Every structure is written in structure tokens, then in C-alpha cells.
Amino acid sequence: MVTASTVQLTVLRGRDDECAAIRRLLNDLPAGGGALLLQGEPGSGRTALVDYARRHADGCTVLAGVGLAEEAALPYAGLQRLLEPVLDRARTLPEQQRRVLRRALAGAGCPAHRRLALSMAVLGLLAAAARDRPVLCTMDDVDRGDQPTAEVLAFVARRLRHLRVAVLLTTATDAFVGGIPGHRLRPLDDRASAALLADRLAGQPVAPPVAAVLGAVAGGNPQALVDLAGVLTPGQCRGEEPAPAAPPTDGGLGRAYRSRLEHLPAETRRVLLLAALDEEGEPGTLLRAARAAGTSVEALAPAELAGLLRVEPGRVTFPQPLARAMVRGAAPLAERRAAHLLLAGALDGPGQRLRRALHLAAAAEGQDPALATELEQAAADDGVGGDAASAALQRAAELTDDPARAAARLVAAARYAWSAGRSHRARLLLRNLPAVAEPTVTGRAALLRGELDLRGGRARSALTALLAAADTLAGTDRALALGALVRAGEAVCFSGDQYRYAEVARRAEQLRRPDDPPATELLSDYVAGVAATLRGDHERAGPALRRAVVLGGHLAGPALTPAALTCAAAAGLLVAVDAAAHRLAERAVELAHHRGELSALPRALELRAAAEYWLGRHDAAADTSREGLRIARDTGQDNWAGVHLGMLAVLAAVRADRDTSLRRIREIGENPGGHSRPRALAQWALAVLDLAAGRHAAAAARLTALARPGTGRGQVLVQVMATPYLVEAAAAGGDRAAAGAALAVFDRWASSTASPSRRALSARCHALLAPRGSAEAEREFRAALRLHPADAGAFERARTELLLGRELRRSRRPRDAREHLHDAREAFTLIGASTWAEQAAAELRAAGESVGAPDPSAARLLTGQQLRIAQLVAEGATNREIAARMFLSTRTVDHHLRNIFHRLGIRSRTELARALS
Structure with missing residues (x-):
């Protein structure tokens, strides 16, 4: 067993906000007091925060109390223990208050009509104690002690503004919150949970998947994590053995819950155990099981008052996530088995076969082949998947006496676990396979x-x-x-x-067989099409991949799976039918969500993002990649997390968002190999940033190195996607040979598709490689503009306008250049690509047009051309002068000016000048 650290840890992981609130409470004491209420389930760190407050209460008198269930029936017992150190100050109180205080603290109680006097006496006593030095008064677990003490402290806590007294209360319930600032202690996030485990297991590293599993088991509860760390074995730390399924019942959290349970009636504990073992929380099942046990659900009332569970008309729930596990763990084995049998007897309706079998399996001792078969069949008949099916088949394997059959059930359990995104659990199940498994x-x-x-x-x-x-x-x-x-x-x-x-x-x-069903044929066509694409044989690749797309669109029934749809979507991207690829990928995402197949989502989302990139929907692609990144991390898919990070880096770089792009690249880390897809996407992103900054040679070198056709190594498909940037960089840097070689590969692919957008990019690349100022260059640029789809790809069209405008300006045709540069600047401004808009503005200035920096508010409301007209009006130009400078008719200028006035809500040129000033 790993020995957890016994060193007192003073860093409270995940409680920065609460610690800051406590420091503010103490720092404000010289000017006036206040109160703070901390609410949280057992083990959430309430006591640790009280200790934190005491450690930081320099120069304060500290009065410390704790609510005790043993004294809950003794009025003012908690108050007596809390105030005992300062009771000598009671002599300063008015006689009437002094008598009522002493009477209450002596156990004689307090009549209802004297409670205000008693509360004022306690407030006066604390004020007297605070005359010498500030007072910090803490009461941990205030809800567990006697109710009169809690009421007095709540009264006092609301009246401390002008006193040098701070009151800190903690509670596990929602009681006593009126008028007192509160903090609800949330579960620790994954990072804080991992840090806490590292603190407790100093010198014994925990594998990241294990840390994630323990964080889930603990539900973000700090004490549960501490208890789990105390029972881990070295094999569990390394991920070679299953992690504990629940915190140990003899740990700090278990003791806290046992203390609460021991104060409940025995009948309440019996029904509470039934509720804890019934995952569905169905009141009818609990009602029948309780009746079979000779009691009723009304026995749960004390547990409900204690905040352990909540009984609602349609469901019984445990508000505190770990309460269910602690109630189960605290019960003796014989009681748990008896409760499972009672629940199994209460489950005899339709759709309850698996739940009944699971309860019977939980109560079983030794192997039971018949029950194992029942579990397996029930899981199949009830149509469950994911974690539930995995747990059922794992238990079925444990009950199986045939090793080969047990192995088959374990593999099925592992497959279900992986489908639900539990990669670590799937690996552990596979690790325990018997060696006698059949070949299948x-x-x-x-x-x-x-x-x-x-x-x-x-x-x-x-x-x-x-x-x-x-x-x-x-x-x-x-x-x-x-x-x-x-x-x-x-x-x-x-x-x-x-x-x-x-x-x-x-x-x-x-x-492959001639009579293969559609789903199998789809896979065969897909593999054949990808192979032909990689060797540049697009004549063979195209038909196979298009068949895969068509087959994917007609899948139905059992053949309709996220995996098959993602193959069809990938095929669609390779033949540039982007809309079809997007529909197939979107269908795969929806189906995976519907079936709970989380492991299929990162790949499906990768393909959806790629389709959105080609469709020119860069914002949508970024949203998709962020979702894919989150799910990939949640399901332990590090490689696909890298793919989504790479795509996010590219999308940020395309928008010239250098900081975001570099941050995403850093997140990829050093693990991916030199030719891996995440590494290639990172290099593409860096090359686009180089290109935007004018480092053409560096950009070309990065993109050229993405793949080496002569060796068959590297990311050919990524390089093809990035070819328009490679050609632009190489042409500007003078390396036309590298650009020509990459463009030849791109052309063979683009010409095999029916995609106008790919052909537009090809034409633009040929224009960049044509002699400067030649008719060929202008012809290819204008062909690209005709081919760019009007309903999609605004960014790529704007890039073509910018490059054409630059070509015309450098060919000493500034008047012709300005039209395209204006259109480029307007488009870039509308889609928020500010760096590229600035480049278009720079080209406009070089073409002889005065272009100022756009006002941010106006830029959001006006198109690029409208903004330019507004700026000239603000400079004092007449409509005729504006028409002459912008090569427009005066009628067009009048039309634009009316739209500008309407959009900005103004009526005159003077107001327009003021709006842009």
C-alpha cells in the first residue's frame, strides 16, 4: 500500500475564493465586523477553512465551537461551550441581560418572550470582549448542534457592522442562511483534485487516467480524495489495478457519515439503505421493498431532515453525491445482501429485468452460471449501453464458471466501457482476460x-x-x-x-466479396479510395470514395453506426463534397450522442470541423473543435485532443490571432511524433503566422517539410489542405520550384473533384506563379473569383481579392487595384479578420488612397465601403469629390450615404463627423 503523506498541508486546493473571503472578513475587522456562512457536504473542507481562519486571525481573540449531535437536545449547550472563555465579561452587561444569559447557559432554558434579550446579551458579551482586541467567533457544523444556539448565532451574525467581531459558521444544510453572506463549497475540479492527490502521495506519482478516475469516484470531495490516497496500492497508482470504486468507509469521510447515521432510528437506516442501493430512485420500487421489509417510506423522514436524501413525488435522490456510497459502505454485508434481495423482489415489471438481475447478482455468493446468463440477456433485452451494460457484463463474467465464456463477457464489458468513454476502465478489463479465450x-x-x-x-x-x-x-x-x-x-x-x-x-x-452488405462495402470502398488518394491515383480514388459517400447516406438499422458514418464523411472530404461530408459527420455526432457512444465523438467532430473549414465556416469549425477537444480529454483520447488543438491553432492562425494560435500549439506539447497529424497542423499554423508577418521563406520551409512524397512519409493530406498557403509563401519567397511541385499534387486532386472552391484555389495558385503583370496572372485571378462560391467561403474570396489587388497595384494599375482591395477590406472587416483587413488597407494606401484606422463602433455597423465614404465625409469631401476619388457615380455615393445615416442613427454630415471623431 502507498503511504499517504502525514504532513499537515496548509494549501487548500480549489478553495481560493473561500480563503479570499475569509481574509477579507478578518482584514475588515478593525473597521467593523461581519459574518460568513460556509455550506458544503461532509468532507468538502468546511473544517479546514475554519482552521484556515484561525491560523490567519493574528491579533484576535478566537472563540471556537462545534455543533455536536450528542448535545442537539440540550438547548444552548453549544453556546455555553463557545462563550465560556469570555463569560467573565458578562459583568459589563445590563443586569437583565446578564440574568437571562446566565440562566440559559446554566441549562434553565429561555422563555420565548426573553429570546431577544438573550440574543442581545450574547451580542453585548462579544462586543465587550472585542474592546481589547478583535474577536473571531467560529462554529463548525452549526446545524448538527442544538437549534437554539444556531438561532442566537444567526441573530448575532446579522448585527456586527459596527463591532470588531467576525462570525464564521459552517453547515451541511441550507439552514440559517437568511441575511448572512454565504459560500457554497463546490466540488473540486479535475486540476485541483489531481493537485490534492499529488500533495497526499508525495513521491508516488499517479497516472493521469488514475487521477481522473479517483476524481470521479470522489466527486470532487477533498476528504474523499484524502481517504482514497490513503488506501491506494502502487499498482493502482500506476493504473495496473482497478482503482477503488468508493472512498473507504473507515476514512475521515466514512467516520463523518457513520456519525450521522448512528443518530438515526434503526428503521430509518434500513429504508435508507434500500434507497441507497436502488440507483433509479423510483418511489414505487422503494415503497414495495420497504413494505416487504415490514416498514414504510415514512421512516425516511429523519434522514430527510438530516439532509441525507430528498423524497420527491417522482424520484428519491441523494443531494450529497457521496452520501449514497457512504450509506452502502456503512452497512454490514449481510444487511446489504438482504436489501438487494428485497429490491429484486420488488422489481417484476416490464423493463425491469436488468435491474432485478443486478440486485440478484449483488446478493449472490460464488459463481452462478444461470444468473450470469440472465445478466447478459437482460442487458441485451433492455437495450442499455455504456456504463450500465459494462457493469452488468463484468459481473456476469465474475459469475461465469467457463473461462472462455467469461473472457467473451469481459471483452464485451470492455467494449461498452470504451464506448462510454471510459478508456481506463476498458484497459483494466482487458488486462484481466483469461488466457483460454477463443480466437474470435x-x-x-x-x-x-x-x-x-x-x-x-x-x-x-x-x-x-x-x-x-x-x-x-x-x-x-x-x-x-x-x-x-x-x-x-x-x-x-x-x-x-x-x-x-x-x-x-x-x-x-x-x-472484399461481391455480395457484401452495404455497410461492409462502404468500408472496403473507403480503404481502397484512401489508398488510391495517397498514391495520387485520383481516377481510381474518386469512384470508390463517392460510392462510400452514397452508401453512408443510405445506411439504416443496425448498419447505421457512428463509425460507418465517419468513414463516409471522411470519404466525402477526400472528393470535396463538403456539404455531404458535413451532413454525414453531423449525423454521426448526433447518433453518437443519442447512443451514448462518447468514444466516437472526437473523430466525428474532427471531420465536421474539417468540413466547416472547407465550407468557409471558420467560427463554426472552431466551436466544433473546442467541443471535440473537451470530449477527447474527458475520454482519454490524447491523440485526438492533439488533432483538435492543431485545428484550433490553424483556425486562429488563419485569422492572424497569433496569441491564441501559439497557446494552442503549446498545449499540444512534445508527445506527438515528428510526422504526426497534430505536429503537422501545428506547423501549418506557424507557417500561416509567418506568412501574415511577411516571413515567406520560413512559411514555405515549414509547409514543404510536412510531407516527403519520395519516401511516403509525412502528412500528405495536411500538406494538400495547406497548399494555397505554401504556394503563396514560396512564390513570394522566390522558391517557385517547391511551389510548383506542391501545386501539381493539389491540381491532380482538385481537377478530380467537382468542387468550385478547390478549383478557385487552384486558379489563384496558378495566378501567383504566373509572371508578374502578365495577362495569364490576371486571367487566373479572375477565374478564381468566378469560381469562389457566392454563398460560402467569404474568407478565401477576400484573400483572392487582396492578392489580385496587390498584383494590379504592383503592375502599376492602382485604379483597377482599389476596387478589389476595397472589397477585400470590407469582407475582412465584416468577418473580424482585422490583420488581413489592415493588410488590405495598407495596399489601398500604397495604391494612392487615404485609409485611416476605422472607428471600432463604426466598423461594427458599416461595411468597408460605407466606412470609407463616411471617413471622407468626415474629412469634408463633397459627394462629387467622393465619387471621383472612389471611382463611383454620385448616385451610388448618395445611396450609400443614406444607408450610413440610417445605420448610425444620425441626420447630418456634422453628426457623422462627430460620430467618427
Whole structure:
């Protein structure tokens, strides 16, 4: 067992706001007092915060009390213990107050009509004690002690503005909050939980997946994390053994809950245990089980008053996340088994088969093959998935006496766990497989291991496992074997070992049959199309990939899966049918959400973001990538977290948002290999930043290094996406050979598609490589403008306008250049691409036009051309002069000026000048 640190830790993880509030309370004491109420479940750190306040109460008299359940029936017992150190100051009180105070603290109580006098006496006593030095008065667990003490302290806490007295109260319930500033202690986030574990396990590092699991088990409860750290073994720290499923019942949190439970009636504890074991919280089930136990749900009233659970018309809930686990853990094994059997007997209706089987399994001793089969069938019949199905099949495996059958059930449990995004749990289940598993089970296990490695950080080792899985499954389940080869192809592409895709395609072709169902045919076509694309054979790639897109659109029934839809979406991107690819990826995302298949989401979201990039929806692509990043991190998919970070870096760089782009690149870290997709996306982003800053040679060098066609290594597909930037950088830097080679690859792809946007980019690239000032350059630029879709891709069209305007200006045609530069500046301004708008403005100035910095408020309301007209009006130009300078008709200027007045809500040129001043 790992020995947790016994050193007193003074850093309170995740409680910065509460610590700051306590410091403010103490710092304000010289000028006047105040109060603070801390609310939180047991173990949330309330007592630690009280200790923090006492440590920082320099120069204060500290009165410390704690509410005791043992004294809850003794009026003013808590108040007596709290005030005892300063009772000698009672002589300064008025006689009437002194008598009522002494009577109450002596145990004689306080009549209702004298309670105000008693409360004023306590307030006066604290004021007297504070004359010499400020007073900090703390009462921990105020809700557990006697109610009269709590009422007096609440009265006092609301009347401290002019006294040098601070009152700090803590409670586990929502009581006593009126008029007292409060802080509800929230669960620790993942970072604070991991830091707390590191504090407690100094010298024994915890694997990140283990820290995430422990954080989830603890529910962000600090004491639960401390207790868990105290029972971890070295194997659990390394992730080689399952982590505890709940905090230990003999830890600090367990003792706190046991103390609460011991003060409840025995009948209440019995029904409370039934409620804790019934995950669904269905009142009808609890009612029937309680009746079978010879009691009723009314026995829960004391537990409800204590805040342990809440009984509502449609559901019984535990407001404190860990209360359910603590109630279960505190009960003896025999009582838990009896309660499970009672609940199983209460579950005999439709749709309750799995719940009944789980309760019977929880009460079972030893192996029970019949119950194991019932669990497996119930999970299938009830249509559950994710964590519930995984838990059911794991328990079924434990009850199974046939090792081969147990192995099959464990693999199925692991697959369900991975589908729900529990990668660490899936790995642990696979680790416990019996060695006697059948070939099909072995193949399924290898497939799952390979998929986990592919998504979780070991793409090259994943390839070996996936190819082995395909070989093992080829004779028994061709569809699964093809699925393994699809994943193997993803591993090849992720790592940048493109030359190995030919092997994947060869194996997939051997599995193809003429009578394959549509879902299997889709996978075969997809692998064949990707292989042909990577070797530049677009004549073969196009038909195969288009068939995959069509097949994906017609999937239905069991064949309709997120995995199949993502293959179809990826195929759509490779043949540049962006709208279809987006629909397929969006459908995959919706289906994965609906089925709870969280592990499928990062890949589906990656493809949706790529489709949105090509459609020119950069903001939507960034939103999609942020969602993909969050889910990838939550599900332990480090590789796909890197992909989404890379895409976010590219999208920020395209908008010339240098700080955001560099921050995303730093988040990728050093783990991805030199040719991995995240690393390639990071290099693309850096190259775009170089290009925006005028470092053309550096940008071209970065993009040229993304792939090496002669060796089959590198990220060919990323380089193709980035080719327009590579050509622009290389042409400006003088390396036209590198630009021409990259453009040849891009052209072969673009010409094989029917995409106007790809052809527009190709034409723009040819224009950049044409001789400067030539008719060929202008012809290609104008062809690009005709091809850019009118309903999408505003950014790329604006980039083409900017480059054409620059070409015309440098060819000594400033008048022709200004029209395109105005359009570019207007478009960039409207979509918020300020750096590119500034470049267009700089070109306009170089073309002989005076362009000032736009007023931010006006920039939000006016188009680029309207803003330029408004600026000239503000400078005093007439409409005729504006028309001459901007090469417009006076009628057009009049029209624009009316729209400007309407948008800005003004009526005169004087008001316009004032608005822009």
C-alpha cells in the first residue's frame, strides 16, 4: 500500500475564493465586523477553512465551537461551550441581560418572550470582549448542534457592522442562511483534485487516467480524495489495478457519515439503505421493498431532515453525491445482501429485468452460471449501453464458471466501457482476460486494444495490434476485420507513415466479396479510395470514395453506426463534397450522442470541423473543435485532443490571432511524433503566422517539410489542405520550384473533384506563379473569383481579392487595384479578420488612397465601403469629390450615404463627423 503523506498541508486546493473571503472578513475587522456562512457536504473542507481562519486571525481573540449531535437536545449547550472563555465579561452587561444569559447557559432554558434579550446579551458579551482586541467567533457544523444556539448565532451574525467581531459558521444544510453572506463549497475540479492527490502521495506519482478516475469516484470531495490516497496500492497508482470504486468507509469521510447515521432510528437506516442501493430512485420500487421489509417510506423522514436524501413525488435522490456510497459502505454485508434481495423482489415489471438481475447478482455468493446468463440477456433485452451494460457484463463474467465464456463477457464489458468513454476502465478489463479465450474473442480484444492505443497516445503500436486483430478476425467476422483495417489506416495516417497504407489496402481487398452488405462495402470502398488518394491515383480514388459517400447516406438499422458514418464523411472530404461530408459527420455526432457512444465523438467532430473549414465556416469549425477537444480529454483520447488543438491553432492562425494560435500549439506539447497529424497542423499554423508577418521563406520551409512524397512519409493530406498557403509563401519567397511541385499534387486532386472552391484555389495558385503583370496572372485571378462560391467561403474570396489587388497595384494599375482591395477590406472587416483587413488597407494606401484606422463602433455597423465614404465625409469631401476619388457615380455615393445615416442613427454630415471623431 502507498503511504499517504502525514504532513499537515496548509494549501487548500480549489478553495481560493473561500480563503479570499475569509481574509477579507478578518482584514475588515478593525473597521467593523461581519459574518460568513460556509455550506458544503461532509468532507468538502468546511473544517479546514475554519482552521484556515484561525491560523490567519493574528491579533484576535478566537472563540471556537462545534455543533455536536450528542448535545442537539440540550438547548444552548453549544453556546455555553463557545462563550465560556469570555463569560467573565458578562459583568459589563445590563443586569437583565446578564440574568437571562446566565440562566440559559446554566441549562434553565429561555422563555420565548426573553429570546431577544438573550440574543442581545450574547451580542453585548462579544462586543465587550472585542474592546481589547478583535474577536473571531467560529462554529463548525452549526446545524448538527442544538437549534437554539444556531438561532442566537444567526441573530448575532446579522448585527456586527459596527463591532470588531467576525462570525464564521459552517453547515451541511441550507439552514440559517437568511441575511448572512454565504459560500457554497463546490466540488473540486479535475486540476485541483489531481493537485490534492499529488500533495497526499508525495513521491508516488499517479497516472493521469488514475487521477481522473479517483476524481470521479470522489466527486470532487477533498476528504474523499484524502481517504482514497490513503488506501491506494502502487499498482493502482500506476493504473495496473482497478482503482477503488468508493472512498473507504473507515476514512475521515466514512467516520463523518457513520456519525450521522448512528443518530438515526434503526428503521430509518434500513429504508435508507434500500434507497441507497436502488440507483433509479423510483418511489414505487422503494415503497414495495420497504413494505416487504415490514416498514414504510415514512421512516425516511429523519434522514430527510438530516439532509441525507430528498423524497420527491417522482424520484428519491441523494443531494450529497457521496452520501449514497457512504450509506452502502456503512452497512454490514449481510444487511446489504438482504436489501438487494428485497429490491429484486420488488422489481417484476416490464423493463425491469436488468435491474432485478443486478440486485440478484449483488446478493449472490460464488459463481452462478444461470444468473450470469440472465445478466447478459437482460442487458441485451433492455437495450442499455455504456456504463450500465459494462457493469452488468463484468459481473456476469465474475459469475461465469467457463473461462472462455467469461473472457467473451469481459471483452464485451470492455467494449461498452470504451464506448462510454471510459478508456481506463476498458484497459483494466482487458488486462484481466483469461488466457483460454477463443480466437474470435482474442481478435475482438486485440481490436479494442488497438483502438485504445490509436486514440490514447500510441498510434504506432496500435497499428501492429490492429493488423493482428484483422488477421485473427478475417476467418470468422469479415466486417469486424475490415473495421480493424479502417482503424489501422487511421493509425498510418495519424503517424505519417503513409507508405504503409498500401499494406492495409491489400489486406482489405482480400476480404472484399461481391455480395457484401452495404455497410461492409462502404468500408472496403473507403480503404481502397484512401489508398488510391495517397498514391495520387485520383481516377481510381474518386469512384470508390463517392460510392462510400452514397452508401453512408443510405445506411439504416443496425448498419447505421457512428463509425460507418465517419468513414463516409471522411470519404466525402477526400472528393470535396463538403456539404455531404458535413451532413454525414453531423449525423454521426448526433447518433453518437443519442447512443451514448462518447468514444466516437472526437473523430466525428474532427471531420465536421474539417468540413466547416472547407465550407468557409471558420467560427463554426472552431466551436466544433473546442467541443471535440473537451470530449477527447474527458475520454482519454490524447491523440485526438492533439488533432483538435492543431485545428484550433490553424483556425486562429488563419485569422492572424497569433496569441491564441501559439497557446494552442503549446498545449499540444512534445508527445506527438515528428510526422504526426497534430505536429503537422501545428506547423501549418506557424507557417500561416509567418506568412501574415511577411516571413515567406520560413512559411514555405515549414509547409514543404510536412510531407516527403519520395519516401511516403509525412502528412500528405495536411500538406494538400495547406497548399494555397505554401504556394503563396514560396512564390513570394522566390522558391517557385517547391511551389510548383506542391501545386501539381493539389491540381491532380482538385481537377478530380467537382468542387468550385478547390478549383478557385487552384486558379489563384496558378495566378501567383504566373509572371508578374502578365495577362495569364490576371486571367487566373479572375477565374478564381468566378469560381469562389457566392454563398460560402467569404474568407478565401477576400484573400483572392487582396492578392489580385496587390498584383494590379504592383503592375502599376492602382485604379483597377482599389476596387478589389476595397472589397477585400470590407469582407475582412465584416468577418473580424482585422490583420488581413489592415493588410488590405495598407495596399489601398500604397495604391494612392487615404485609409485611416476605422472607428471600432463604426466598423461594427458599416461595411468597408460605407466606412470609407463616411471617413471622407468626415474629412469634408463633397459627394462629387467622393465619387471621383472612389471611382463611383454620385448616385451610388448618395445611396450609400443614406444607408450610413440610417445605420448610425444620425441626420447630418456634422453628426457623422462627430460620430467618427
